[in-house]
Amino acid sequence: MHCALCIFLSVLCIAMLTACEKNLDFRYHDIEPLTVIEGELTSEGAKIGITLTTPMDEPMDRTRLTDASVVIADLSDGVEYTLTPDTDGFYTDPTPGIPGHRYRLTVKREGNEYATETTMYAATEIVSAEFNWISMPYDKVAVFQARYLDNPADTGDCYWVKLYRNGEIYSWQEQDDRTAAEGVNTFFTMTSRKDTDKEDDDEVLFDGDVMTVTVTPVSREMHDYLEALQNDSNGPFLFSGHRVLGYFLASEPVSRSVTFHPDQIPEYK
Numbered sequence: 001m002h003c004a005l006c007i008f009l010s011v012l013c014i015a016m017l018t019a020c021e022k023n024l025d026f027r028y029h030d031i032e033p034l035t036v037i038e039g040e041l042t043s044e045g046a047k048i049g050i051t052l053t054t055p056m057d058e059p060m061d062r063t064r065l066t067d068a069s070v071v072i073a074d075l076s077d078g079v080e081y082t083l084t085p086d087t088d089g090f091y092t093d094p095t096p097g098i099p100g101h102r103y104r105l106t107v108k109r110e111g112n113e114y115a116t117e118t119t120m121y122a123a124t125e126i127v128s129a130e131f132n133w134i135s136m137p138y139d140k141v142a143v144f145q146a147r148y149l150d151n152p153a154d155t156g157d158c159y160w161v162k163l164y165r166n167g168e169i170y171s172w173q174e175q176d177d178r179t180a181a182e183g184v185n186t187f188f189t190m191t192s193r194k195d196t197d198k199e200d201d202d203e204v205l206f207d208g209d210v211m212t213v214t215v216t217p218v219s220r221e222m223h224d225y226l227e228a229l230q231n232d233s234n235g236p237f238l239f240s241g242h243r244v245l246g247y248f249l250a251s252e253p254v255s256r257s258v259t260f261h262p263d264q265i266p267e268y269k
Contacts, residue, residue: 034244034245035050035114036053036244036246038050039105040248040250041072041251044094046097050066065109068109072093074102075104076098076102101250103120105117113241114241114244115239118221122252123252124159126148126254127148129147129256131145131265132268133265139194141192142262143190145186148184148186152183157180158174158218159176160226161187161216165210166209167210170211173187192205207260207261210259212258213258219249
């Protein structure tokens with residue numbers, strides 16, 4: 001049994017108090033509608049979504065705006081390219097990001113200009129992903145645990161870890177290297193109870209469900225932005241210019257999948 005799983009029980013109470021959000025439709029505090037820019041640059045290119053904030057007491061409006069000018073500049077080699085909206089309303093471009101290069105995203109819309117810069121992070125490596133049953137007072141619970149590499153020579157490394165169930169977001173966490181030990185960081189979350197009849201529909205796992213964990217290195221600013229969203233705040237402003245919400249990250253995510261078979265999961269003792 002990995003030593004990281006042993007650590008789990010000692011911090012279980014903390015984990016229960018800092019439960020993950022269950023989707024990526026970020027809710028912002030009630031404010032006059034603002035532009036929201038959510039963008040990622042990977043080795044497969046860039047994808048930028050632009051929306052407006054939705055009041056918290058109204059259904060989420062994910063209508064994407066396509067009336068903007070969106071440009072990414074590679075500040076390391078002087079290349080600049082314009083993104084165009086696809087059929088889903090995302091601004092895209094296939095130019096791959098290069099780890100170590102510095103990038104600037106500029107969005108112009110309705111007379112306003114928003115800009116932000118970030119360095120692209122190289123991929124980490126997921127070394128294991130598994131389930132274990134743990135005994136709680138009310139039932140046994142399947143804990144999902146993934147271990148991934150963290151460079152012990154660096155301090156302040158941050159990550160965005162997302163867990164998907166059959167391709168749909170299940171939970172996510174922001175992490176940093178303070179929880180790493182001997183060059184390995186650990187993500188864990190409680191998932192389904194063994195008695196599925198008493199489980200919440202949003203939590204329950206069934207035999208054959210495919211759970212995929214994705215680990216994306218991010219900047220400290222991005223980590224703090226995600227942390228703020230988890231703590232019922234709109235988060236820091238990551239763009240210069242007129243007031244705007246959202247983020248732009250340049251990184252290379254890595255993934256690993258595990259199929260949930262409850263009868264084959266070992267029990268932590």
